[in-house]
């Protein structure tokens with residue numbers, strides 16, 4: 506299942522990516538372009554814009570909740586995301602699939618504490634951001650666990 510989140514749904518986009526779902530997001534995009542991508546790329550558009558949703562003829566879901574956490578819960582329930590989730594496999598920033606990287610290769614870029622306490626790392630091949638199972642991960646995991654019940 507692939508998504509395209511409309512502007513104003515950037516917060517929710519991060520959670521969808523954290524759950525491992527391919528989710529496109531643009532700060533600025535015209536409706537026509539959204540429709541074009543949704544068709545060519547077979548994506549479900551998540552939006553709060555009813556008029557846009559009608560133009561997408563079923564390839565769309567109208568998000569009702571206002572708060573980010575409520576929105577992601579709503580989507581998780583609607584699309585039964587729990588079954589297909591694969592958390593922490595995708596870059597939160599640009600949606601790219603993460604790759605494993607040896608600690609030795611990124612050692613000079615790690616904060617001291619991370620260097621000391623963590624052994625398993627992933628890297629985004631596009632933006633080169635490094636991911637590890639640290640406190641940020643624990644916080645995010647708690648939220649994700651509460652979402653996909």
Ligand SMILES: [Zn+2]
Pocket residue numbers: 596597598599600601629630631632633634
């Ligand atoms: Zn990235």
